[in-house]
Amino acid sequence: MSSCDRRRFLVGPPALIAAAVLSGCGFTPAYGPSGSAGKLLNAVEVSEPMGRAGYLMTRELEDRLGRAxxxxxxLVYAIEVSETPVAISRLNLITRYNMLGKVTYALNDLATDQVLTSGTVDNxxxxAASDTTVATEAARRAAEERIVVILSDQVVARLVAAADSFET
Structure with a gap:
């Protein structure tokens, strides 16, 4: 099959049939016009950040959900970030660290003060630790930013999944 034929397959009748099947079974994109994520956009007040990881977490959550x-x-959350050595050289020097992150969260309805959903995510x-303190600290800070992005994605995914059950 040539590349031209493949493109026709992707946008032709089979693609339309797949779209019809998905819409027929109740599939609605979360961020679509009637999707559950619409309830959360620009409607969630994120708790005050505590420390650098908290600031990064609040920034990432507001980036995904919008500022209310x-x-x-x-959304109230607690974030914990820690690191553990995972590789040690023959000279007994740590050469690699794992940065562990954990977020416990709860989403409350401000009108009723009821907890709508809560949970914990971790990742x-x-x-890498380098010969220089500056390079190691730069790597540590970059890893902290990465773990916060990962955790905020997980929290938002859980909120979007639960949003369908929220009263409108």
Missing amino acids: GQPRYA FTSF
Whole structure:
């Protein structure tokens, strides 16, 4: 099959059939016009950040959910970030660290003060220790930014999945 034929397959009748099947089974894109994520956009007030990881987390959450002018929900979270050595050289020097992150969160309805959803997410990333303190610290800070992005993506995914059950 030539590349031209493949393109016709992707946009032709089979693609339309696939779209019809998905819409027929109740599939709605989360960020679509009637998707559940629409309830959260610009409606969630994120709690005040504590420390650098908290600042990064608040920034990432607001980037994904928008800043609430008239908040309907309050997202309270606690973030923990730690590191553990995972590689040690023959000279007994640490050459690699795992950065572990954990977020416990709760989304509250501001009108009723009811907890709509809560949970915990965790993940990890790694960074290399270098011969210089400056390079190691730069790698540590970059790893902290990466773990916060990963954790905020997980929290938002959980909120979007639960948003369908929220009262409108």
